[in-house]
Amino acid sequence: KNDFELALKYLYARMECARGPHDYSIYDRCEEWGSTPLNHALVCSHKLIKKFKAIKNLEKVNLMLITDGDTNRLSIIEDRSLADKKLPNTNSRYGYDAEIKTTIDGKKLTLAGRGVNGTKSLLQNLKKRYGVNVIGFYIADSRSDLNSAIFSSYRDQNKDANDWDTSFDKHKKTKLKERNKNKCIEYKNSKGYDNLYIVLDKEFNTDEDEFEATSDQTKSQITRAFKKYSSSKKVNKSLMTKFGQAVA
Numbered sequence: 001k002n003d004f005e006l007a008l009k010y011l012y013a014r015m016e017c018a019r020g021p022h023d024y025s026i027y028d029r030c031e032e033w034g035s036t037p038l039n040h041a042l043v044c045s046h047k048l049i050k051k052f053k054a055i056k057n058l059e060k061v062n063l064m065l066i067t068d069g070d071t072n073r074l075s076i077i078e079d080r081s082l083a084d085k086k087l088p089n090t091n092s093r094y095g096y097d098a099e100i101k102t103t104i105d106g107k108k109l110t111l112a113g114r115g116v117n118g119t120k121s122l123l124q125n126l127k128k129r130y131g132v133n134v135i136g137f138y139i140a141d142s143r144s145d146l147n148s149a150i151f152s153s154y155r156d157q158n159k160d161a162n163d164w165d166t167s168f169d170k171h172k173k174t175k176l177k178e179r180n181k182n183k184c185i186e187y188k189n190s191k192g193y194d195n196l197y198i199v200l201d202k203e204f205n206t207d208e209d210e211f212e213a214t215s216d217q218t219k220s221q222i223t224r225a226f227k228k229y230s231s232s233k234k235v236n237k238s239l240m241t242k243f244g245q246a247v248a
Contacts, residue, residue: 038071039114042122046105049130061130062246065193066137068201069145070152073114076100105129116152116191123192135246136193139201146185149198150175153190195246 045063053061100111100118109125111118126132140146150172155161161168179185185198 036067036069036071038065038067039074039118039122040072042119042126043074043104046126046129049126049132050105053130059131060133062133062135063126064135064137066139068139068141070116071119074100074111074118076114120156120192127192127194133246134193134195136191136196138196138198140198141201143200146179146198146200147172150185153187153196153198156191 049061049063052058098113100114102109102111104125107129109121111121113121123134127134138149140149151161151163151168154168154171158167175185179198183199183203187196187198188194190196
């Protein structure tokens with residue numbers, strides 16, 4: 001009973017915290033895991049994929065990643081006693097996204113940064129070392145998030161791009177037309193992915209429900225219901241078709 005009441009107390013505290021300014025002092029250390037530890041997972045994936053390929057005796061492996069945001073930045077511990085304290089190629093005087101030299105599964109690797117640049121380095125390393133085909137699904141939670149994802153992929157292939165450039169505006173219009181037609185946006189060889197698909201969360205329906213008609217419905221009601229059902233399944237059909245092509 002005491003544990004239950006204590007749990008309710010902290011659940012209420014977390015709810016109140018979410019309504020206003022965050023107060024991290026009420027968080028349990030095991031509860032706050034961050035939002036998208038993608039880079040952390042990719043670091044661990046090196047050994048897992050290597051082991052999986054060996055056990056199953058596979059030549060080709062498809063790695064599928066589903067994320068609703070870019071990665072959290074890797075936490076780095078600096079040893080100030082080291083002779084070389086330089087942070088190369090940083091875009092911040094504090095080394096916010098500096099290159100990182102590390103060792104993963106016994107081999108040295110230089111990451112282009114702790115965030116999205118590091119994600120690309122890790123994905124490229126997985127492909128190089130283990131022959132992995134990388135497929136990504138980015139689930140955007142809003143139109144604004146969708147536009148940001150489009151620009152992120154555009155900038156990956158156009159390093160000096162700005163989101164107010166005329167060329168990007170033209171590119172975005174083309175991609176939005178693609179989304180309206182296929183209910184998803186596809187990029188090839190972008191941000192370390194062989195195939196990257198961007199889709200709005202409300203259209204990414206994974207339910208396996210079946211179309212049902214009742215005996216008391218008129219022919220026109222059944223027709224309208226079926227059209228609505230078919231439209232809701234279009235995104236899944238489009239994605240599955242593209243997914244099949246990517247893994248073939």
